[in-house]
Amino acid sequence: MQNQAAAEDNDWNILKLLQWTTTYFTSRSVENPRAAAEILLASVLQLERVDLYVRHDLPLSADELGRFKELIRRRVAGEPVAYIVGKREFWSMDFTVTPAVLIPRPETECLVEAALRHLEDLPEGQNVLELGTGCGAVILALAARKPQHCFYASDLSGEALGVAYQNACRHALEKNVRFFCGSWLDPVQNRCARFEMIVSNPPYIRRSSIDNLQVEIRRFEPLMALDGGEDGLRSLEEIIGSAAGSLKAGGRLLLEIGHDQKQALEAIINRIGGYEDVNFIKDYSGHDRVVALRNKIGPA
Ligand SMILES: C[S@@+](CC[C@H](N)C(=O)[O-])C[C@H]1O[C@@H](n2cnc3c(N)ncnc32)[C@H](O)[C@@H]1O
Missing domain, CATH: 3.40.50.150 (Vaccinia Virus protein VP39)
Structure with a gap:
């Protein structure tokens, strides 16, 4: 799947996006790929991480997909997840x-x-x-x-x-x-x-x-x-x-x-x-x- 596809396909729900992003992060040697995907997506959707699984089939709007894609780009460029989302536990x-x-x-x-x-x-x-x-x-x-x-x-x-x-x-x-x-x-x-x-x-x-x-x-x-x-x-x-x-x-x-x-x-x-x-x-x-x-x- 192409990187751009994420923003163009209106069939993206939370679970599919998490799976795709985890695979993409893994291919780009991003540390803790699944956790990074979850934290970034939760931040875009203003949900708790656990809610991503409760609402796994929620479709994303084109605007949400665009914002998520930008966060993916920043993470792949090396920026730490905590700076991207502005918080750390x-x-x-x-x-x-x-x-x-x-x-x-x-x-x-x-x-x-x-x-x-x-x-x-x-x-x-x-x-x-x-x-x-x-x-x-x-x-x-x-x-x-x-x-x-x-x-x-x-x-x-x-x-x-x-x-x-x-x-x-x-x-x-x-x-x-x-x-x-x-x-x-x-x-x-x-x-x-x-x-x-x-x-x-x-x-x-x-x-x-x-x-x-x-x-x-x-x-x-x-x-x-x-x-x-x-x-x-x-x-x-x-x-x-x-x-x-x-x-x-x-x-x-x-x-x-x-x-x-x-x-x-x-x-x-x-x-x-x-x-x-x-x-x-x-x-x-x-x-x-x-x-x-x-x-x-x-x-x-
Ligand atoms: C390793 S960080 C620790 C930050 C935080 N306490 C933590 O544990 O996550 C070191 C901190 O010391 C500060 N620092 C460096 N030199 C300093 C100095 N001469 N006097 C006071 N603070 C200094 C830095 O700005 C930085 O916030």
């Missing part, structure tokens, strides 16, 4: 995403889980900060689950913060999180009390590896969210070096890391000093994904 919550923010990844839920475990037994009113919040998925997942605490988030990108604030409103959490623009801890220092916990998923990809990433990532996601400097460790090192001064005594720093960065980070943590109880936590694929550190300095 994380921690069972929908987040608006634009090309100004990294698309939240499933492995980052490991950071959220570790943070929630730590917050579990603490009295209410703890200060929790996220550095490099992007679309706000991490801090908003925490704020949704633990509304009894006080949440703060920073990012160097004002545009990303705009998206994060939009997401806070989307989940009625705009009163639970305060957003700051600036580099890592700079905008919060001297403006907030010390934190019980600081979490971050900073850029940690080695600069020389960025050209080898999938086209979806290297051409469409913001470089500022990916580039960890020559060795991939620049932001992690900067945060480890400065966070202790903003944490309470015994407060935790939780960082998402690259799967191959454990050894290098152990060396950095030892060299910088000031932390204890250093734990590496694995994600569901068995990769070291989060490092959790306990601050041993600061006032009692």
Whole structure:
């Protein structure tokens, strides 16, 4: 079947289109072809994905077919599904995403889980900060689950913060999180009390590896969210070096890391000093994904 046929044939229903698009995406090496077809078609028809199956024989209008065809074209050109439809699910919550923010990844839920475990037994009113919040998925997942605490988030990108604030409103959490623009801890220092916990998923990809990433990532996601400097460790090192001064005594720093960065980070943590109880936590694929550190300095 020709690509154009989809827009010309008035006999197209949901199921036939899903089958055709899945085959076409597969032939063009698009990742997760069936899921991509479903998400794009659901977006055009303004349906939930599950409704595509409930209404599988619904015919599409010429206008709907035309719009769907345009989304297919964008996906085949490499644009991520989340940017095309403008949203991504994380921690069972929908987040608006634009090309100004990294698309939240499933492995980052490991950071959220570790943070929630730590917050579990603490009295209410703890200060929790996220550095490099992007679309706000991490801090908003925490704020949704633990509304009894006080949440703060920073990012160097004002545009990303705009998206994060939009997401806070989307989940009625705009009163639970305060957003700051600036580099890592700079905008919060001297403006907030010390934190019980600081979490971050900073850029940690080695600069020389960025050209080898999938086209979806290297051409469409913001470089500022990916580039960890020559060795991939620049932001992690900067945060480890400065966070202790903003944490309470015994407060935790939780960082998402690259799967191959454990050894290098152990060396950095030892060299910088000031932390204890250093734990590496694995994600569901068995990769070291989060490092959790306990601050041993600061006032009692
Ligand atoms: C890997 S993304 C993480 C986004 C989001 N927290 C997540 O986990 O999906 C890193 C974020 O750090 C931000 N960033 C980069 N350099 C920064 C800096 N010097 N200070 C603050 N934020 C920075 C980027 O704009 C980006 O939003």
